[in-house]
Amino acid sequence: MLISAIYSLMFTIYAGLGFLVGSLFAIYGYKSFEISMAGMIFVACGTIAVFCFGIYLDRTNKYLFGLRMISVTSTISMASSMLLIPTGNIWCAIFFCVIAGSCIIPIVPVCFALATEVTHPVQPAMVLGLLANFANLMLFVMDLVYISFLSVNNPRPILCLAVMTINPLLCIFISMFVKEDLRRINANLDISSMD
Secondary structure, three states, X not given: XXXXXHHHHHHXXXXXXXXXXXXXXXXXXXXXXXXXXXXXXXXXXXXXXXXXXXXXXXXXXOHHHXXXXXXXXXXXXHHHXXXXXXHOOHHHHHHHHHHHHHHHOOHHHHHHHHHHHHOOOOOHHHHHXXXXXXXXXHHHHHHHHHHHHXXXXXXXXXXXXXXXXXXXXXXXXXXXXXXXXXXXXXXXXXXXXXX
8 A cells, every 4th residue: 555655646746747747837938849848858768767777676676775766866856846947948847857757757667566576466467457546546636736736817836846746755754664575576486495
């Protein structure tokens, strides 16, 4: 449940940014091309980071360290958003997108891998399905919060970014209670030692 809460809070950031990037950046005067470029860079950097982090996890099995590292770096990157995005400068926005994409999106392989480890022998498809469902429900609720801050009549984009900064900060706190019980790996080691 703790891993699900962490994944859901982080999912609401990167999916929320995906939904709101146009509205959020337009308030600060970014043009359509600049907003599109920022979104593409966010996704591209996140994709590369997910791949690299997956390799790191396969080689080290340091899931809990990865979970905490991503929570800390995501908090820092989202805190920087409150300084970089309001400048209206495309280079500041691109810098934010590189950092945020690289720090936030790797939560996917970490949480998916750790969740399947700690719930072994439950089928991974069921675990990941429940993780995704809970995250999407949380996203629905958080999108209503984000949209309320970006309303046309009284936009408060800094509050929207502040809430997105609080989410990974909560993840740091929640991660202190997560135990790295690598049941699947330990079960495989037990089987191989019997040979």
